[in-house]
Amino acid sequence: MPVMLSREASIDYDVQGEGPDLLLISGLGFGRWGWFKQVPELSRRFRTITFDVHRDLDPRHGVADLAEEASALLDHLGVEKAHVLGTSLGGFVAQKLALGRPELVDGLVLVCTSYGAREPEHMSMGALGRMLGWGSFGARDAMRRGLETATSHSYRAEHPEEFEHLVRWRMANSPSFSGYYEQALAGARFDSSRDLGQIKAPTLVIHGAGDRYVPVGNAAALAGAIPDSRLVVLRDAGHLVFIERAWEVNHEVASFLDPR
Known part of the structure; x- marks a missing residue:
């Protein structure tokens, strides 16, 4: 596992495969x-390039720091x-990253996300509480409740063992x-609502219709604000659409990015 050190952080990363570079940024x-x-x-x-950043964040500009x-x-x-x-x-x-380094970003894929604070549909207080672990009985219960809210009932019913793996991985990592x-x-x-018109990269927005953390109306608003x-x-x-519907998500990503 290679490690990169910057002034403020250490970054663990993995590189796999050959072809055009694809950076994957976790939630x-x-x-x-x-x-x-x-x-x-x-x-x-x-x-593919995947990574974990280890650093303290200042919430005022934490997203910019991560970018x-x-x-x-x-x-x-x-x-390049x-x-x-x-x-x-x-x-x-x-x-x-696409706004700050437009020359670096070729194609952009945004999954289960929004443009931030000014998004038109906010999550419910119940979903927010589960995301933050309010009322949970310990860390494992908080993790489980958060992942239950992030996934659909049909996914958990059809893939119970995989869901349990998610809980264990989330606890361990x-x-x-x-x-x-x-x-x-x-x-x-974070709020990019006033800047999205400046994104130059062709963009694909993917969302789960039953997302309780980022209601689907925000995906439509996000896509509507980005040219091309x-x-x-x-x-x-649900919110973890890239896990629940991985085949479809991977197909859409590859089809969108391959011609570029």
Whole structure:
């Protein structure tokens, strides 16, 4: 497992496959382990780059800090142009990267995300409480309740063993309590709504119709604000659409990015 050190952070990263570079940016509480359904498939067509950033975040500009670390990693790897795929909080980072380094981003894929604080549909208080672990009996209960809210009932019924794996992976690889809340606060302060018209990269927006953390109306607003963008909404899928409906998501990503 290679490690890159910057002034503020250490970054663990993995590179797999050959082809155009594809940087995958994880969401809140997830690390590169969360791409277990993307890397095996997409690395057949792309050189996939996954990473974990270890640093303290200032919530006032935490998303920008994470985008700078992602940019530094690509520079470290000698990448001059890459496709970028971000989920949830990672979608915020991907937007910031596309806005700050437009020459670096070839194609942009935004999954289960929004443009931030000014999004038209906010999550319910119940969903927010589950995301933050309110009222849970210990860390494992909080993780389970959060992942239940992030997934559809049909997924959990059809893939109970995989869901249990998610709970165990999340427990084993979770950021610290303070790190999680730093990420959450950074995401809560993010707002790209006034800047999205400046994104130059062709953009694909993918969303689950049953997403309770980022209601689907936000995906339509996000795609509508980005020039040259395409929206795909998958039914019977929640926030973790890239896991629940991995085949369809991978197919849409590969089809969108391959011609570029």
